[in-house]
Amino acid sequence: MTAEHPALALRGLAKQFDGKVAVAGVDLAVPAGSFYGLLGPNGAGKTTTLSMAVGLLRPDAGAAWVLGHDVWADPVGAKQLLGVMPDGVRLFDRLSGAELLAYHGLLRGMDPAVVDQRAAELLDVLALGDAGRTLVVDYSAGMKKKIGLACALLHGPRLLVLDEPFEAVDPVSAALIRDILQRYVIGGGTVVFSSHVMEVVERLCSHVAILAAGTIKRVGTLGEVRGDRSLEQVFVEVVGGRTATGEELAWLSR
Amino acid sequence: MAVAVSAPTTPAAPPRRVSARHFVRLKLRVMGNNFRGQGWRIALFVAGSLVGLWFAATGFVLFAAPGLSGEGRYALMVAAFGGGVTVLGWLLLPLVFFGVDETLDPARFALLPLPRRTLVTGLFTAALVSVPAVAVLLALLGLVVTAAALGGWSAALVAVVGVLAGLLLCVAAARAVTSAFATMLRSRRVRDLAAVLLALTAALLGPLQLVGVAALRETDWDRLSGVAEVVGWTPFGAPWTAGIDVAEGRVWAAPVKLLITALAIAALLAWWSRSLESAMVGAASAGPAPARRGATGASVAELFPRALGWVRRDRFGALVAREARYWWRDARRRANLITVAVVGIFVPVMVNLGGSGFTVGQGQGFSAPDTSSPVLVSVSMLFVGVLAAVTLANQFGFDGSAYAAHVVAGVPGQQELRARMTAFSIYVLPMLGVVSVVLAVVLGEPGWIGMMVGSLVATYGAGLAVNTFVSVLGAYSLPETSNPFALNSGAGVAKSFLTLLSMLISAVAAVPMVVAAALLGDVWLWLALPVGTAYGLGAALLGAYLAGDVLDRRQPELLATVTPRR
Ligand SMILES: Nc1ncnc2c1ncn2[C@@H]1O[C@H](COP(=O)(O)OP(=O)(O)O)[C@@H](O)[C@H]1O
Ligand SMILES: [Mg+2]
Numbered sequence: 001m002t003a004e005h006p007a008l009a010l011r012g013l014a015k016q017f018d019g020k021v022a023v024a025g026v027d028l029a030v031p032a033g034s035f036y037g038l039l040g041p042n043g044a045g046k047t048t049t050l051s052m053a054v055g056l057l058r059p060d061a062g063a064a065w066v067l068g069h070d071v072w073a074d075p076v077g078a079k080q081l082l083g084v085m086p087d088g089v090r091l092f093d094r095l096s097g098a099e100l101l102a103y104h105g106l107l108r109g110m111d112p113a114v115v116d117q118r119a120a121e122l123l124d125v126l127a128l129g130d131a132g133r134t135l136v137v138d139y140s141a142g143m144k145k146k147i148g149l150a151c152a153l154l155h156g157p158r159l160l161v162l163d164e165p166f167e168a169v170d171p172v173s174a175a176l177i178r179d180i181l182q183r184y185v186i187g188g189g190t191v192v193f194s195s196h197v198m199e200v201v202e203r204l205c206s207h208v209a210i211l212a213a214g215t216i217k218r219v220g221t222l223g224e225v226r227g228d229r230s231l232e233q234v235f236v237e238v239v240g241g242r243t244a245t246g247e248e249l250a251w252l253s254r
Numbered sequence: 255m256a257v258a259v260s261a262p263t264t265p266a267a268p269p270r271r272v273s274a275r276h277f278v279r280l281k282l283r284v285m286g287n288n289f290r291g292q293g294w295r296i297a298l299f300v301a302g303s304l305v306g307l308w309f310a311a312t313g314f315v316l317f318a319a320p321g322l323s324g325e326g327r328y329a330l331m332v333a334a335f336g337g338g339v340t341v342l343g344w345l346l347l348p349l350v351f352f353g354v355d356e357t358l359d360p361a362r363f364a365l366l367p368l369p370r371r372t373l374v375t376g377l378f379t380a381a382l383v384s385v386p387a388v389a390v391l392l393a394l395l396g397l398v399v400t401a402a403a404l405g406g407w408s409a410a411l412v413a414v415v416g417v418l419a420g421l422l423l424c425v426a427a428a429r430a431v432t433s434a435f436a437t438m439l440r441s442r443r444v445r446d447l448a449a450v451l452l453a454l455t456a457a458l459l460g461p462l463q464l465v466g467v468a469a470l471r472e473t474d475w476d477r478l479s480g481v482a483e484v485v486g487w488t489p490f491g492a493p494w495t496a497g498i499d500v501a502e503g504r505v506w507a508a509p510v511k512l513l514i515t516a517l518a519i520a521a522l523l524a525w526w527s528r529s530l531e532s533a534m535v536g537a538a539s540a541g542p543a544p545a546r547r548g549a550t551g552a553s554v555a556e557l558f559p560r561a562l563g564w565v566r567r568d569r570f571g572a573l574v575a576r577e578a579r580y581w582w583r584d585a586r587r588r589a590n591l592i593t594v595a596v597v598g599i600f601v602p603v604m605v606n607l608g609g610s611g612f613t614v615g616q617g618q619g620f621s622a623p624d625t626s627s628p629v630l631v632s633v634s635m636l637f638v639g640v641l642a643a644v645t646l647a648n649q650f651g652f653d654g655s656a657y658a659a660h661v662v663a664g665v666p667g668q669q670e671l672r673a674r675m676t677a678f679s680i681y682v683l684p685m686l687g688v689v690s691v692v693l694a695v696v697l698g699e700p701g702w703i704g705m706m707v708g709s710l711v712a713t714y715g716a717g718l719a720v721n722t723f724v725s726v727l728g729a730y731s732l733p734e735t736s737n738p739f740a741l742n743s744g745a746g747v748a749k750s751f752l753t754l755l756s757m758l759i760s761a762v763a764a765v766p767m768v769v770a771a772a773l774l775g776d777v778w779l780w781l782a783l784p785v786g787t788a789y790g791l792g793a794a795l796l797g798a799y800l801a802g803d804v805l806d807r808r809q810p811e812l813l814a815t816v817t818p819r820r
Contacts, residue, residue, distance in 0.1 A: 054662060058811065089658045135583070
C-alpha cells in the first residue's frame with residue numbers, strides 16, 4: 001500500500017505562537033526514496049514544521065501523513081514507521097550511550113536480543129564505543145548528535161526526520177553521518193532533514209524545499225530549484241537577505 | 255565600584271555602574287514576560303498572593319496582640335519565639351518543600367563583567383522582591399505596633415529597623431543555605447554528607463519541639479521567658495526583640511542586637527557569595543559522571559539496575575528501569591528523594607513523641623484521651639504518605655524536553671504512569687517500611703506496625719493517584735540549571751500553591767484511614783494492613799487508568815508545558 005503514498009505528506013500545516021505566525025500553511029509531498037532537504041534561515045519555521053509533521057507539536061490547522069498514516073488520527077501506525085531526531089530537545093542524558101539505545105529500542109517494543117545486537121553495531125559504526133559508560137550529558141555536541149541519530153535509526157524506520165543533523169558537528173563526524181544517511185536512502189529509506197548549510201544540501205539532496213517566514217518559497221528536485229545558478233544564490237535571493245555595505249559598524253576597525 | 259569593560263576602541267562611552275536597581279527591574283521584567291498570554295499562571299499567582307496576604311494579616315495580628323491588649327509581659331516571648339520560628343522557616347522550608355525562585359539564575363551572569371559584590375547585592379535585592387518576603391514583612395510589622403504601644407515612638411523606630419534587618423536575615427539565610435546545599439548535592443562525593451546535613455537540620459526540629467512541649471507542660475512562664483531572652487540574643491531572635499528591649503527600658507541592648515543581626519547577615523552573604531561562584535562555574539553539567547569504562551555489547555542488561563533483575567525486558571520494564579536510574583542519577587530528583595526520606599522518618603517520630611508528651615502533660619485539658627493514639631499515629635502516617643506522593647506532582651517537569659522521546663515513540667499513557675509509580679515505589683515502599691518499624695520501636699508498640707504500614711500504603715497510594723493527575727494536568731517546566739532547588743521564573747508562588755493543593759486533596763483522599771482508626775478501635779490494628787494495602791493499590795491503579803487516558807490525549811501539550819522556554 002505504501003508504494004502509492006508519499007513518504008511524508010503535509011497539507012496546510014499552520015501554527016501561531018501567542019498570535020505570532022510561525023508557520024503559515026505548509027504543503028509538502030516527500031516522495032518515498034528521496035533525500036529531502038528543508039532549507040531556511042534561522043526562525044523560518046523549520047523546527048515548528050517538522051515538529052508538527054512528526055506529532056511533537058499539535059498544529060492549529062492542517063494534517064500530516066507518514067506513508068499514508070495520518071500522524072494525528074493514527075499516531076501508532078505513523079510513529080512505527082518514523083525515526084525522529086528533534087533539535088533543541090534533550091535526550092534522556094543521564095544514561096550512558098548503550099543504556100540510552102537499549103531504552104529507545106525497548107520503548108519501540110523491539111526484542112531485547114535485536115536491541116543488543118543493533119546497539120552494539122551502531123555504537124561501533126558511529127565511533128561511540130570508546131565513550132564506554134560515560135553519561136550522554138557529558139558527551140560533546142557532536143557525540144550527542146550521533147547518539148541521537150543512532151536512537152532514531154535503531155528500530156529501522158522507513159522515514160527519517162532529522163532537524164539540523166549537521167549543526168555543531170565536526171567535519172569527521174559530519175562525513176560519517178552523511179555516509180550513513182546515504183546508505184540508508186540507497187537501502188530504500190527516505191530522509192527529510194532541515195539545514196541552513198548550502199554545501200551539505202547541495203551534496204546530498206535529491207529534492208529541496210526553501211522555507212522562509214513560515215511559507216514554502218521554492219520546492220522541487222535539486223535541479224529544478226537550482227537552475228543554472230548555485231543554491232546559495234537562489235537561497236539569498238528568495239530569503240531576501242541584506243549584505244553589509246561597509247558603512248556600518250565602522251567602530252569595529254581600529 | 256565601576257564596572258571595567260575592556261573595550262579599548264570605545265573611549266567615548268564610559269561604562270555605567272550596574273546597581274541593584276537593574277537586577278530588580280530585570281526580575282520584574284522576566285516575571286511579567288512569563289505571565290504573558292498565560293491566564294492560568296496569572297490566576298495561580300493571584301491566588302497564591304492572596305494566601306500570602308492572609309498569612310500576613312494573621313501574623314500581624316499575632317505579633318501586634320501583646321501591644322494592643324496591653325499584655326506587655328508576653329511581648330518579648332512573642333517576638334523571640336514568633337520571629338525565631340520565622341527565621342527557621344526561611345532556613346528549612348526552601349529545602350524541604352518549595353525550592354527557591356531562580357527567576358534570575360546566577361549562571362546567566364557568568365559571562366558578564368560584574369564584580370561578585372555587585373552580583374550578590376543585586377541578586378539579593380532581587381530576591382527581596384517576592385510574595386513571601388512581602389508577606390513576612392507585613393506580618394512582622396505587627397511587632398512595631400507592639401513596640402509603639404509599650405514604648406512610644408523611639409521603641410517603634412528601633413522595631414522598624416529591627417524588622418527590616420530581620421527580613422534581610424531571612425532572605426539571606428534561605429539563599430545561602432539552598433545555594434550551599436545545591437553545590438554539595440552536585441558533587442557525588444559529598445552527597446552522602448549532604449544527606450546527613452539535611453538529617454541534622456531536620457533533627458533540629460525535634461529537640462526544639464521537645465523543649466517547647468516540656469516548657470508548656472510546666473506552664474512555667476518564668477522559665478519560658480528565660481528561654482525567650484536567650485533566643486533574643488541569638489540571630490534567630492535578635493532583630494525582632496530589639497524594639498521590645500527599648501520599650502522595656504533596656505536601651506543598651508538594642509544596638510548590640512542589631513549588630514548581631516548585621517554580623518549574621520554579613521556572614522550569610524559571604525557564604526552565599528562563595529557558593530554562588532561554584533554555581534556559576536559548574537552550571538554546564540548538573541551531575542559530573544565518573545567515566546567508568548566498560549565493554550558494551552549487552553546494552554539492555556546495562557540499562558537495568560541489578561536490583562531490577564526481575565523486571566521484564568519490555569517497554570514497561572525499560573520505563574521502570576530508566577525512572578529508577580533517574581531517581582538516583584538526577585541531582586534534582588535525588589534531592590527530593592533524600593528530603594522525603596529524612597523528613598518522613600523524623601517528623602512522625604517527633605510528632606508522636608512530642609504529641610504523647612503533650613497529651614499526658616495537659617491531662618484532661620486536652621480533649622483526646624491516651625487511648626486515641628492510633629489516631630495520632632494515623633495522622634502522622636498521612637503526612638508521610640502525602641509528602642512522599644507529592645514528589646511526583648511534577649514528575650514530567652523533571653524530564654523536561656527529553657519527554658519528546660516518549661511522544662515520538664507513542665508510549666501509551668497508562669503504561670507510562672504505572673511504570674513511573676512502580677519505579678518511585680521501589681524507593682519509597684522500603685522507606686515507608688522503615689518509618690513504620692522505627693516509629694513502632696520508638697513508641698514501644700510493636701503491635702501497631704500493621705496499622706502503620708496499612709495507613710502509609712493507603713495514603714501513599716491515594717496520593718499517587720491524585721499526583722498523577724496533577725502531573726499530567728498541572729505540569730510546569732523546571733529551569734535547566736544545576737541547582738536542584740531552583741524553580742522557574744517568577745511563578746514560585748503559583749507552584750507552591752499547586753503543591754499545597756495537591757497535598758490537601760491527597761490528604762482528603764486518605765482521611766477514611768484516620769476515621770477508621772478512630773471508630774474501629776482494636777479491630778483496626780489487624781484490619782488496617784490488608785484494607786490499607788488494597789485501598790492504596792486500588793487508588794493508584796485507578797489513578798493511572800484515568801490519568802493515562804488524559805495523557806494519551808494531551809501528550810504534545812504536556813511536552814510543550816515541560817519544555818523550558820529559552
Ligand atoms: N515555543 C515557542 N513559543 C513561541 N514562539 C516560538 C516557539 N517556538 C518557535 N517560536 C517562534 O516561531 C518561529 C519559528 O521558529 P522555528 O520553527 O524554531 O525556526 P527554525 O527552526 O527555522 O529556526 C520563530 O520566530 C520562533 O521565535
Ligand atoms: Mg530550528
